[in-house]
Amino acid sequence: MSLTLILEQSLNGLQFGLMLFLLAAGLTLVFGIMDMINLAHGSLYMVGAFLAATLVQATGSFTLGVLLSIPATAVVGMLLEISVLRTLYARDHLSQVLATFALILIINEVVRMIWGSDMPLSAPAALSGPVQLLPGMPYSAYRLLIIGVGLAVAVLLYFVVAKTRIGMLVRAGASNREMALAMGVDIKKLFTLVFGFGAGLCAIAGALLAPIFAVQVGMGENILILAFVVIVIGGIGSIRGALVGSILVGMVDTMGRAFMPAILREVLTPAFASAAGPALASILIYVLMAGVLFWRPQGLFPARG
């Protein structure tokens, strides 16, 4: 187990974690501020990817297409909030889960009607090769781009949430909604804004991950589960928690897939290790979540003291 291998796997984990963060950040804000469980968050990720694929085709430029898909998805998100989700805030969580689950099914079919079941979207040719990161360690240029964008968005998000007036209102809403209301915050407008913002982050994740995964109907459901794991680990409503949680999940998932079979082979028979390794690696993040819930039921960085 060489150092370059561990370094490369760390980069892989970081790349996956940062993309999870983009999803989890929006989800945790909506959950924390509006006390709303939005299962349809993954659908916005899918819509973002489809919009990006369409816009990249239309403009002929990967960068332009991805950039345009962000406001476009934010608009879709805000329309969704104004038309449907707004009426759900006052309901209990069960109604929210049922209603937003219905939204997943509806949006899946609408996307299928508009675009068909999948769309092609490849990384730009300039980034499809490797970059020599260290001697003996080339790394995919496109994955480096994802890491760069992910870090930039995380910094930007921190700045917005910690240093701006909007961010202050968001934090106020997350830590004590009633008090924020009582202080005269226009909660309606704030909610729509936060929702649109979350949708924009979804679009970034959807568009950037598309060349690594695939742009297809139903792509949001699998990753949504991971995003929920992240916000449970990080603490609901906390951006910092979402960041730590995502990188933790990204690292544990990648390292598990990479090293679990080898570790098991040391202690068990090879036949059993090769059968149990992949299975164990895929449940590792849930074990992590269970552990966090056991010792810190509020998550690692709870938004509410």
Added chain:
Amino acid sequence: MRKPLAATVARSFAVVAASLFVAGTASAADKLKIGFITTLSGPNAAIGVDIRDAFNLALKLNGGKLGGLPVQMEIGDDQFKPEVGKQLAEKYVRLDKVDILTGIVFSNILLASVPEAFNARIPYVSPNAAPSPLAGKQCNPWFFVTSWPNDAFHEAAGKHATDKGYKSTYLIAPNYQAGKDSLAGFKRYYKGKVSEEVYTKLGQLDYSAELAQVRAARPEALYIFLPGGMGVNFIKQFVGAGLSKDIQLITPGFGSDQDVIRGVGEPMLGLFDTSHWALDLDNATNRKFVAEFEKEYKRLPAVFAAQSYDAALMIDAAVKSIKGKVEDKEALRRALKGAKFESTHGPFKLNTNQYPIQNYYLRVVGKDSQGRIVNKTIATVFKDHGDAYAHECGMK
């Protein structure tokens, strides 16, 4: 008042259902009903689309008939989910009362769905999935294969790697029946060192962690069994990670056929694979199939399409030999077993377990005279090759 109303409704439904049932059975002999379950959505849809299109092409070239009977197709998308495949099989067998079931791409979906056909004594003609359990002890008289036993391409690939003298090979396959069959097949004929054997989640699309492990292991060759979208993503990421310069990638034939080439493009050039079929196999059936397929669908067929075309030819030959009397299920079964026809890879021959016996070829991805990226046949790896399980099968 409520009860009588409900009773009336129920009774009228029963009457309608009964009349439909009577109508259904009365018209059974004048057409051939085929239930077609395949994967038509998601990243692996290209395979199912090829299988469906090739079957439809055979039908069209035959004037909408197979064995002289007009064909009624019931096509369903299993969405790459075993439970959906099983539901479709139940529907086609019990409700639509199909005469023959076919179409499934993936072994896990097949294993979930075929018992429905076996229990109802309906033949299943497999245009792709041919898992090892059904080749050996659990072989079934109602199960026919026009593709190749799950292990076969991989056995040929293992033989090729041995012949080439690769000292170490890294193996990757999805964690499901066909994945395990594939690596078992490769290892059966590979004499070098297996540097690592990795099973990934079926349907996984991001291979960053696995690729880093491959780089660290420094094998001479890398063998992957990753059909459909999994392979497209893997090969792109393999090239993206800069591994293609140092490690020779080998795949089974379907792992680098037209569906994958369409998705990946130029980086595929120079890759070796093994298959029982190729675009350039020189026989009358294949020349007609390739030309007509390209004319009809404006793309080149992948190996899946050839298998499905063969499935249609097999059904055609069988139904013809019993003069369209498909309501006699036992006769239909025997006719399928004895079906004689010229397939896309020459005369078709079944083993005792009703899996084919055929040649396997080494192919290389290169450019043809029109500059298109295609597979070219360069050598024969196995002649008249069966499978390692047939002797466990009790059928004669």
